[in-house]
Amino acid sequence: MTDPGQRLRSSLAADQAASSGTEFDSPIAMEALRATRVLHAADQEPFPAPGRIRVVTIANQKGGVGKTTSAVNLGVALALYGLRTLVIDLDPQGNASTALGVEHSVGTPSVYDALVGDSSLSEVVHPTTASPLLSCVPATIDLAGAEIELVSVVAREYRLRRSIEAYLHSLPVERRPHYVLIDCPPSLGLLTLNALVAGDEVLIPIQCEYYALEGLGQLLNNIDLVRQHLNPGIAVRTILLTMYDGRTKLADQVAEEVRNHFGDLVLDAVIPRNVRVSEAPGYGQSVLTYDPGSRGSTSYVDAAREFAHRGVALPPLTSHPAPGGIAAPPAGALGFPDTDAATVPVPPSPEERA
Ligand SMILES: Nc1ncnc2c1ncn2[C@@H]1O[C@H](COP(=O)(O)OP(=O)(O)OP(=O)(O)O)[C@@H](O)[C@H]1O
Ligand SMILES: [Mg+2]
Numbered sequence: 502m503t504d505p506g507q508r509l510r511s512s513l514a515a516d517q518a519a520s521s522g523t524e525f526d527s528p529i530a531m532e533a534l535r536a537t538r539v540l541h542a543a544d545q546e547p548f549p550a551p552g553r554i555r556v557v558t559i560a561n562q563k564g565g566v567g568k569t570t571s572a573v574n575l576g577v578a579l580a581l582y583g584l585r586t587l588v589i590d591l592d593p594q595g596n597a598s599t600a601l602g603v604e605h606s607v608g609t610p611s612v613y614d615a616l617v618g619d620s621s622l623s624e625v626v627h628p629t630t631a632s633p634l635l636s637c638v639p640a641t642i643d644l645a646g647a648e649i650e651l652v653s654v655v656a657r658e659y660r661l662r663r664s665i666e667a668y669l670h671s672l673p674v675e676r677r678p679h680y681v682l683i684d685c686p687p688s689l690g691l692l693t694l695n696a697l698v699a700g701d702e703v704l705i706p707i708q709c710e711y712y713a714l715e716g717l718g719q720l721l722n723n724i725d726l727v728r729q730h731l732n733p734g735i736a737v738r739t740i741l742l743t744m745y746d747g748r749t750k751l752a753d754q755v756a757e758e759v760r761n762h763f764g765d766l767v768l769d770a771v772i773p774r775n776v777r778v779s780e781a782p783g784y785g786q787s788v789l790t791y792d793p794g795s796r797g798s799t800s801y802v803d804a805a806r807e808f809a810h811r812g813v814a815l816p817p818l819t820s821h822p823a824p825g826g827i828a829a830p831p832a833g834a835l836g837f838p839d840t841d842a843a844t845v846p847v848p849p850s851p852e853e854r855a
Contacts, residue, residue: 536794547583551812558700564687567743572684577787578805580635590640592686598639602785605639622668702738770804
């Protein structure tokens with residue numbers, strides 16, 4: 502069975518079959534059943550591996566739309582269902598690190614050391630308790646200065662891309678992540694630019710609220726500019742509707758407007774507004790581990806499943822030597838001749854800067 506849509510339908514059908522025809526007909530029993538399914542995800546049909554390593558930039562310069570929540574919970578869902586996943590926290594607020602229970606106090610090896618310093622990503626990757634398949638590059642508050650510190654660094658827009666490429670190449674194929682999810686800050690500055698240059702695709706979470714589409718044009722324009730000048734492969738591939746409140750007409754209107762505008766890019770799965778989702782980070786957890794039977798948890802599992810199935814048909818990037826992986830833009834071809842890896846001088850370490 503090769504059609505990804507058909508595979509997704511049969512995977513969903515298997516899930517539904519497991520919950521129908523049982524004596525679990527009260528809401529609490531259903532919730533317990535759903536929780537069991539998430540908790541024992543490893544015993545169920547794993548999500549299919551993508552056609553190539555997917556480096557996904559999760560961006561929306563609007564604040565509080567669910568970027569971090571989506572990076573964390575999609576990451577945990579992908580890992581629980583068998584896919585190696587790396588979440589890179591690229592926001593000085595460090596919310597993704599908090600939600601994954603990863604230390605991110607000042608001095609912790611973090612994405613700052615890879616972006617501004619000379620650490621490799623492998624030196625700043627931390628394991629998570631959510632799943633052995635999920636790791637995280639945390640962000641510390643140091644990252645707040647990176648926007649300014651990066652200004653004088655050669656090939657500053659390529660720093661994250663180079664780090665990710667070097668990291669992927671340093672790992673044996675069987676240990677390379679299937680997914681790299683980059684959680685962006687709510688701005689269109691140098692950090693988000695680095696994430697757009699590093700990614701092969703963009704996932705935009707859109708909150709089902711009144712001003713949802715405002716400012717989106719600016720983000721899409723920026724993505725176009727990055728495609729023209731810095732990263733020809735980047736494309737918006739996924740839109741995820743978040744914080745949907747079924748009790749309001751407005752949420753339906755926004756969802757409809759987004760679907761009319763973006764068509765198939767929008768995942769069928771919608772994330773409802775659910776209090777368990779917002780409580781989970783306070784316990785250093787994803788909602789999948791905090792309350793696996795909640796609607797928030799199961800909707801993120803559904804979204805991750807759909808997202809994973811859509812990735813199966815992605816063709817490998819041709820210029821990468823190993824199966825899957827990201828391809829470097831051809832040196833000089835983008836009008837930035839000094840961005841070729843061989844010519845990028847190693848930036849001074851933080852100590853040298855001081
Ligand atoms: N589905 C949901 N139901 C209820 N609360 C949610 C949901 N998704 C996110 N939240 C809450 O909304 C707030 C904003 O979410 P989140 O931090 O993921 O957004 P963000 O886009 O990363 O924000 P920022 O732009 O500040 O980085 C958080 O307090 C989060 O817990
Ligand atoms: Mg965030």
